[in-house]
Amino acid sequence: xxxxxxIVESPAKAKTIxxxxxxxxxxxxSFGHIRNLVKxxxxxxxxxxxxxxxxxxxxxxxxxxxxxxxVKNSTSILLASxxxxxxxxxxxxxxEVLKLNKKNTKRIVFNEITKPAIKxxxxxxxxxxxxxxxxxxxxxVLDRLVGFKLSAVLWKKVKSxxxxxxxxxxxxxxxxxxxxxxxDFKPVSSYKITAIFEAVDINGDVKKIExxxxxxxxxxxxxxxxINKTGKSLHTVKSIVKKPAxxxxxxxxxxxxxxxxxxxxxxxxxxxxxxxxxxxxxxxKITYMRTDSxxxxxxxxxxxxxEILKEFGNKYYKKRNYKTKVKGAQExxxxxxxxxxKNKSAGKDNDExxxxxxxxxxxxxxxxxxxxxxxxxxxxxxxxxxxxxxxxGEVLIFDGFLRVYSYAGGxxxxxxxxxxxxxxxxxxxxIDAIEKFTKHQPRYTEASLVxxxxxxxxxxxxxxxxxISTIQNRGxxxxxxxxxxxxxxxxxxxxxxxxxxxxxxxxxxxxxSKLFPTDVAMVVTDFLSDNFNNIMNYNFTADVExxxxxIADGKxxxxxxxxxxxxxxxxxxxxxxxNADRNTGERILxxxxxxxxxxxxxxxxYGPIVQLGVPEDKDKPIFASISKEYHIETINLKEALGVLxxxxxxxxxxxxxxxxxxxxxxxxxxxxxVQIGKAGDKEKPKFASLLKGMKIDKITLEEALELLxxxxxxxxYESKKVVVAIGRYGPYIRHxxxxxxxxKEDNPLTxxxxxAIILIEQKREKDRKNIIKxxxxxxxxxxxxxxxxxxxxxQNKKYYNIKDIKNPEKLTLKKCLALIExxxxxxxxxxxxxxxxx
DNA sequence: CAGTGAGCGAGCTTCCGCTTGACTT
Numbered sequence: 001x002x003x004x005x006x007i008v009e010s011p012a013k014a015k016t017i018x019x020x021x022x023x024x025x026x027x028x029x030s031f032g033h034i035r036n037l038v039k040x041x042x043x044x045x046x047x048x049x050x051x052x053x054x055x056x057x058x059x060x061x062x063x064x065x066x067x068x069x070x071v072k073n074s075t076s077i078l079l080a081s082x083x084x085x086x087x088x089x090x091x092x093x094x095x096e097v098l099k100l101n102k103k104n105t106k107r108i109v110f111n112e113i114t115k116p117a118i119k120x121x122x123x124x125x126x127x128x129x130x131x132x133x134x135x136x137x138x139x140x141v142l143d144r145l146v147g148f149k150l151s152a153v154l155w156k157k158v159k160s161x162x163x164x165x166x167x168x169x170x171x172x173x174x175x176x177x178x179x180x181x182x183x184d185f186k187p188v189s190s191y192k193i194t195a196i197f198e199a200v201d202i203n204g205d206v207k208k209i210e211x212x213x214x215x216x217x218x219x220x221x222x223x224x225x226x227i228n229k230t231g232k233s234l235h236t237v238k239s240i241v242k243k244p245a246x247x248x249x250x251x252x253x254x255x256x257x258x259x260x261x262x263x264x265x266x267x268x269x270x271x272x273x274x275x276x277x278x279x280x281x282x283x284x285k286i287t288y289m290r291t292d293s294x295x296x297x298x299x300x301x302x303x304x305x306x307e308i309l310k311e312f313g314n315k316y317y318k319k320r321n322y323k324t325k326v327k328g329a330q331e332x333x334x335x336x337x338x339x340x341x342k343n344k345s346a347g348k349d350n351d352e353x354x355x356x357x358x359x360x361x362x363x364x365x366x367x368x369x370x371x372x373x374x375x376x377x378x379x380x381x382x383x384x385x386x387x388x389x390x391x392x393g394e395v396l397i398f399d400g401f402l403r404v405y406s407y408a409g410g411x412x413x414x415x416x417x418x419x420x421x422x423x424x425x426x427x428x429x430x431i432d433a434i435e436k437f438t439k440h441q442p443r444y445t446e447a448s449l450v451x452x453x454x455x456x457x458x459x460x461x462x463x464x465x466x467x468i469s470t471i472q473n474r475g476x477x478x479x480x481x482x483x484x485x486x487x488x489x490x491x492x493x494x495x496x497x498x499x500x501x502x503x504x505x506x507x508x509x510x511x512x513s514k515l516f517p518t519d520v521a522m523v524v525t526d527f528l529s530d531n532f533n534n535i536m537n538y539n540f541t542a543d544v545e546x547x548x549x550x551i552a553d554g555k556x557x558x559x560x561x562x563x564x565x566x567x568x569x570x571x572x573x574x575x576x577x578x579n580a581d582r583n584t585g586e587r588i589l590x591x592x593x594x595x596x597x598x599x600x601x602x603x604x605x606y607g608p609i610v611q612l613g614v615p616e617d618k619d620k621p622i623f624a625s626i627s628k629e630y631h632i633e634t635i636n637l638k639e640a641l642g643v644l645x646x647x648x649x650x651x652x653x654x655x656x657x658x659x660x661x662x663x664x665x666x667x668x669x670x671x672x673x674v675q676i677g678k679a680g681d682k683e684k685p686k687f688a689s690l691l692k693g694m695k696i697d698k699i700t701l702e703e704a705l706e707l708l709x710x711x712x713x714x715x716x717y718e719s720k721k722v723v724v725a726i727g728r729y730g731p732y733i734r735h736x737x738x739x740x741x742x743x744k745e746d747n748p749l750t751x752x753x754x755x756a757i758i759l760i761e762q763k764r765e766k767d768r769k770n771i772i773k774x775x776x777x778x779x780x781x782x783x784x785x786x787x788x789x790x791x792x793x794x795q796n797k798k799y800y801n802i803k804d805i806k807n808p809e810k811l812t813l814k815k816c817l818a819l820i821e822x823x824x825x826x827x828x829x830x831x832x833x834x835x836x837x838x
Numbered sequence: 839c840a841g842t843g844a845g846c847g848a849g850c851t852t853c854c855g856c857t858t859g860a861c862t863t
Contacts, residue, residue, distance in 0.1 A: 090856065144852095621844075666841090
């Protein structure tokens, strides 16, 4: 009989540990936090030393009940949540909720999941550290107060349903500040001078070298003057300097650096990286993927060493210990590494295999020797000018860690230079002066924003990906591509005889999967910065973290720290609600020359709008949504007029030849639509979303008419209608009340019945493969593999997960119905009960 | 999914961190 209970945070961890400890120990998981602050009144009794009021999370009730049973059957309980602030708090919440007592309950910690480490932890139990728990409570209470109070201010002063918080508001501010820098950026051009020389090397062979001048010129005239002055000058080798250079590997992965590299090398968004890593973790292939530690355990370092020696030899090995430089790191885990470094490949699909390989290579590289280069700089003298040309050659002498891992910036180019002598004459063959423009700072990607937040010590590994999602879901940020623009630049060529000038074109400023702040983000950031500058300060988190540390060290009482913060904060909140103007980013652009009415832009109830006229006008004002191509801050009167003409009632495309009703195209709440008729018409207007790539100001009447034909009957199949339409998730086929998505290459306006049937059959084939068992007696019940590969019973479109059942193909109908009965009861209880209101 | 936008007001929204399910067209 097992009589010892160990509770950890993660079920995957529980499984591993149970194997190490034998049958006297049962290892269970709490699945993270089990309690949270209630929502009512902030869940905090502000007048009573900020006493928190907790409730068991709705989806943890079952787990808590289960743990309660286990506790009853155990003689000793070991709380083994992570060794950090949050982990200590989880242990304490378990203690409180499970009504544990000092007699049989201890706290243990380990940061390596190996048999000796766990045995050692079990042998050295301690008590819960209440100071550490209190520092977590302070963190939690502060975040709740800041988050809920600030959000409520925004609802009143900007727009309903907005949100603000210690982490997200700063993340948005980073994007807004960068965007403004970019908007204000004025590219400056200069002239880069390059020259090609012919030189006789020490073997007597003639070689070419491409060099660059030590200075760029501010304008075309200076560049031309320089060429005129030095085109016929004597050029000689001024110096040749050789220097060894080296490059060290990067530390093994943390959550943040894994997200960077998966984004850069595999093109994964951060959420995908975490999802794929989670799969590898659950399968036991990698260590925990939410960590800020770059530490490798002794054991794993030993294994990595063996692997390197075996695969590459002694020359490639170098023992390295890494230290985190990140502010506020808590290091409850190891770095992310393969559990068994010997496994060269792991994972069930391509994404998992690629991510595993990336993790493995990075881990191995982190214990390998430096890459070594030889760098040579040759400088060329100009007889009648103090400027000089130079060229850098680089040759890889020893690849070291580069054998398995290329570092940021991609492959280093090998440049060989001819062997020359100092003082020798070289012959000028060609000079090019090319106009170059300065570039603005890059926009953030998901991954680079995470890196910046980590650098500032804001947010935690478990929240980086969710934070990036939140700011997108709240409408503060959109991730998108932007096409580049064309511009002209000047290229002056001198071929040792005469100068020629060319005008050339280049594309610049193209963006791929970048984060763009919306108008709402700009208005909210300004509002919060004006009124709550301390919280918007990039150092706010780092400063409060210092105080949390003091609480953990027993040097500060947590509610006194909160009180000191809250007194000022609360006053400021009240003051802002009372005195601050509504901030909707309102900007008056000018007057409409036709009607004489005022035109302005601002944030409306549903997003940015242009407004013609003010409410006091007799005639109602006209409103028009602003598309993402324009910004409230930069749109001008002419563009606003364009938006008004294109919207409100929409841009009139023409009349429907069939019905004679007018057809408009405009922006609606969820994107661009074409519309037949108006709201006031007797006949109701009909709408159709625009296809991807269609632009409101480009679409023609013909295209609009085509769109309005959707949903489109394409014919009959098996005596049932086949209908094509565009839905929330893109174009689809509906047949026999089943949905099939169209492929990228299919056009819903033209797709044929034949093609539709092929797609329907493909879908059926795929579904058929997933059917495990059907019942003749009752065709509504099936056992299938669902979209995510889990075994389920399905009845009336409801799915009942039975992944824990072995041999599902042997289930009888009776048994299935019993399972459905049981589970529908279970799932209904799980859902949080909602108050019904009339 | 839906075709709004003033202002009024009811009733809603919202935070950060720790975990994994559940999930639909």
